[in-house]
Amino acid sequence: MLKKLVAEFIGTAWLVLGGCGSAVLAAAFPDLGIGFVGVSLAFGLTVVTMAYAVGHVSGCHLNPAVSVGLWAGGRFAARDLPAYIVAQVLGAVAGAGMLYLIASGKADFSLAGGFASNGFGDHSPGGYALAAAFVCEVVLTFAFLFVIMGATHGAAPRGFAPLAIGLALTLIHLISIPVTNTSVNPARSTGPALFVGGWALQQLWLFWVAPILGGALGGFVYRWLSPNDPAPVDVSGD
Numbered sequence: 362m363l364k365k366l367v368a369e370f371i372g373t374a375w376l377v378l379g380g381c382g383s384a385v386l387a388a389a390f391p392d393l394g395i396g397f398v399g400v401s402l403a404f405g406l407t408v409v410t411m412a413y414a415v416g417h418v419s420g421c422h423l424n425p426a427v428s429v430g431l432w433a434g435g436r437f438a439a440r441d442l443p444a445y446i447v448a449q450v451l452g453a454v455a456g457a458g459m460l461y462l463i464a465s466g467k468a469d470f471s472l473a474g475g476f477a478s479n480g481f482g483d484h485s486p487g488g489y490a491l492a493a494a495f496v497c498e499v500v501l502t503f504a505f506l507f508v509i510m511g512a513t514h515g516a517a518p519r520g521f522a523p524l525a526i527g528l529a530l531t532l533i534h535l536i537s538i539p540v541t542n543t544s545v546n547p548a549r550s551t552g553p554a555l556f557v558g559g560w561a562l563q564q565l566w567l568f569w570v571a572p573i574l575g576g577a578l579g580g581f582v583y584r585w586l587s588p589n590d591p592a593p594v595d596v597s598g599d
Contacts, residue, residue, distance in 0.1 A: 362444065370449070370455070373452030374455045374459070375456065376423050377460065379403055380404035380477075381477035382403075383400045385464050387400075388400050397539070404530050404543070405529075405530045408423065408526055409523045412527070428442055429442065429576050434583055453549055453551055454552045455552075457555065460476075461476070478550070479541050480564050481493075481494035485539075486538060486539050486540075489540045494540055497541060498568065499572075502545040502579065503579040503582070505533060533545055
């Protein structure tokens with residue numbers, strides 16, 4: 362279990378550093394900013410790379426909503442949920458801390474830009490209201506878990522799960538960055554919010570409630586859809 366938790370810690374730190382780091386450091390870089398497409402791809406790449414690296418160790422959840430969704434789908438033991446979620450949140454905070462150390466090395470750095478935090482209303486990139494943000498996060502986390510459950514099904518093509526899951530996360534970001542700056546991951550939301558404080562912490566509740574609800578629904582529905590599910594494969598395909 363200790364090795365699994367360390368893998369989740371490292372993987373979630375990498376997700377936050379790579380995904381949020383692309384948003385903070387490179388999204389609007391003068392003349393060569395990577396924009397929404399680049400940030401979306403960066404988040405997908407963090408999952409692909411870590412799925413191959415630690416999928417065979419911990420399952421590469423990197424996300425409390427994924428852990429809850431896999432539990433709802435009959436793929437994960439309830440007794441392991443608290444430890445996994447703590448490791449993921451600590452990893453996200455560590456990733457955000459490393460990003461802060463890097464980003465604050467620039468003279469005009471300011472947390473006023475949001476530090477890749479998630480938000481709604483005035484803090485939504487596109488000005489989307491709470492209801493729209495809630496629906497967006499529930500639906501997209503549902504879809505994410507649905508893809509994860511299918512891609513790691515015992516009858517799915519082996520070795521391709523990380524690509525399907527990473528591409529799903531890329532697509533999710535392409536859809537929802539304008540709405541909420543894309544969470545679908547309570548740990549990812551918590552890391553940057555702790556550094557920004559204020560509004561980011563006040564709105565953080567939505568980015569726990571909506572993704573976990575969506576993840577649980579996604580896992581449950583896929584379990585109903587595929588009741589004779591063979592033993593899930595390691596996401597690494599080994």
